[in-house]
Amino acid sequence: MPTVKYIPYNKLIDLQAGTNLLAATGQSGIYLEGDCAGKGTCGKCRVRIVEGDTVTPTESEKKHLSQSELDTGWVLACQRPVNSNLTVEVPRHKDAHSRKTTLTSGAKLLEAEPAIQKVALSLERPSVKDQKADLERLLRTADQEHLQINLRELTALPALLRNNRFKVTMVHDDYRVISLEPGDTSDQLFGIAFDIGTTTIVGSLIDLNNATVIAMAAATNPQNVYGADVISRITHASQVEGGLKQLQGKVIDAANQIIRQLLKQSGIVRDRIYEITAVGNTTMSHLFMGIDPTYLAPAPFIPAYGRTLEVEASQLGLNINPSGKVLFLPNIAGYVGSDTVGVILATNMDQRKDNCAAIDIGTNGELVLAAGGRLMACSTAAGPAFEGAEIKHGMRAAAGAIEAVNYSNGQLEVITIEDAPACGICGSGLIDAAAALLQAGLIEPTGRFVNPEENPERIPKEFLGRLRPSQVGYEFVLTPAVESDTGEDIVLTQGDLRELQLAKGAIYAGLMILLKEADLKISDLNQVLLAGAFGNYVRKESALTIGLLPAIPPEKIIAVGNAAGDGSCMALASKTMRRRAIKLPEKVDHLELSTRPDFQDIFINALSFEFSDKL
Ligand code: FES
Incomplete structure (x- = not known):
């Protein structure tokens, strides 16, 4: 039975011979990206074999790893069955979550109206003149005689009362006693x-x-x-x-x-x-x-x-x-879940009488349209490009991710999260980079890089050498190897642009279908809300430049943060909000885009970086 030792975690696990190294790493509890679920297509599950058998690289490894990486022991974990003892170095995972928490600690959500309540009680002691049972005595004192109680709490009740001089705190909802605690704990709920x-x-x-x-x-x-x-x-x-x-x-x-x-x-x-x-x-x-x-x-x-x-x-x-x-919380349809219920709740879309769209940008773009009091929703398969998957140097938003790219006065400025040396590009950086290179004239409206051999005059001299041929089309060097954290050039490839086009085309087409269904035009929209923490970081101008969003004035585009999570908080803190959330699916018309014959035409039109906004 082979053993794998993981460094720097200093963790050992024994495996059945032949176990896949990606699966084994998952079992060990060590985080390793595996965006393609082991198909060998994403190139994200990189680890280094420090000690143990080195085997001939697979085609997938040759595609995703440079020769110098292969020479120094880097492999794709999903391509490696473990047949003998190994020492494996797993790159430390950088924190990629800070952008998801958009509420701040101390944020007051709304008026407190929790479904669960606490009441501190001081019960009359029983006597021969008052022989009521303990449970009935408790519930009568609380004026909650309809409540049910589970056996665990009931079993503990007699001793709890007598050990605490009949002073206890009852935790309950509208139907049952949840917990009984000694003394007064009512301030801890x-x-x-x-x-x-x-x-x-x-x-x-x-x-x-x-x-x-x-x-x-x-x-x-x-x-x-x-x-x-x-x-x-x-x-x-x-x-x-x-x-x-x-x-x-x-x-x-x-x-x-x-x-x-x-x-x-x-x-x-x-x-x-x-x-x-x-x-x-x-x-x-x-x-x-x-x-x-x-x-x-x-x-x-x-x-x-x-x-x-x-x-x-x-x-x-x-x-x-x-x-x-x-x-x-409830789901609306197979691909429109309770996260969308959370977005509607947190943004009050169910109360609006004007026209407003909310877009939760993610692997599944979930879209909601409030159209004069009617609510509609759909989901569109945007793919994981905005999460950094299927992008050559894509990564989630963590330290070192290129998050913004500015183009002005003929210069490109590349900005990374926490100003750390670049190690990849996250969703907002991807959108920005494409917008900047479009403005710089290095990308055609079709999404193709300009061919520097056919059109040398179109390449500003600052960028000569940065736009270069690759295995598939051209690629642009955003950060050169000498400045990067990984020691390799961080590039935007032709394939990355294609993924971005598919993602933005899907979201745009979904929104257009909702508008069409409501008989509205883009200009009828009073607001477009960008939900999802990602929405806070996408630059509106860049999203408009690449056609991710319809052409509306930037001031009408509002980032609303992690509205799905905020909705979950509201349903926890307020019974009124919870009741609204529970009823929301009945009020939302779900549109299944796969049944729409017009979706494909709008989608194909929206793939271009320069397209008509007409429905
Ligand atoms: S999990 Fe995608 S290449 Fe290994």
């Missing part, structure tokens, strides 16, 4: 709102007594070893024995890791967390709950359920108060 993203999971710890966010934490969704997109995850759940359990285990582990971080940051004990709300796309909600998502993948894209699900946290293995509960 907490819940956690989760946004379960395909890429990133965010948790916000909320003081339910005053609806205030007191701590936030995030983690990469560790399901990513089974692929970056929801289809890869559904495939793993449906085709691999035990796959659904693996995926659920990963997301629950990550949620528990976030809970631990939140408790550490705040100094609160886990038993004071009584409720969790969660939003996510429909696939994520199925996987979180351990429900088979198989029939979401093929047409007609049918989820197992749509409504709000409420279960005990302990059933899912979530480490909060053992009697605490989890509420996953």
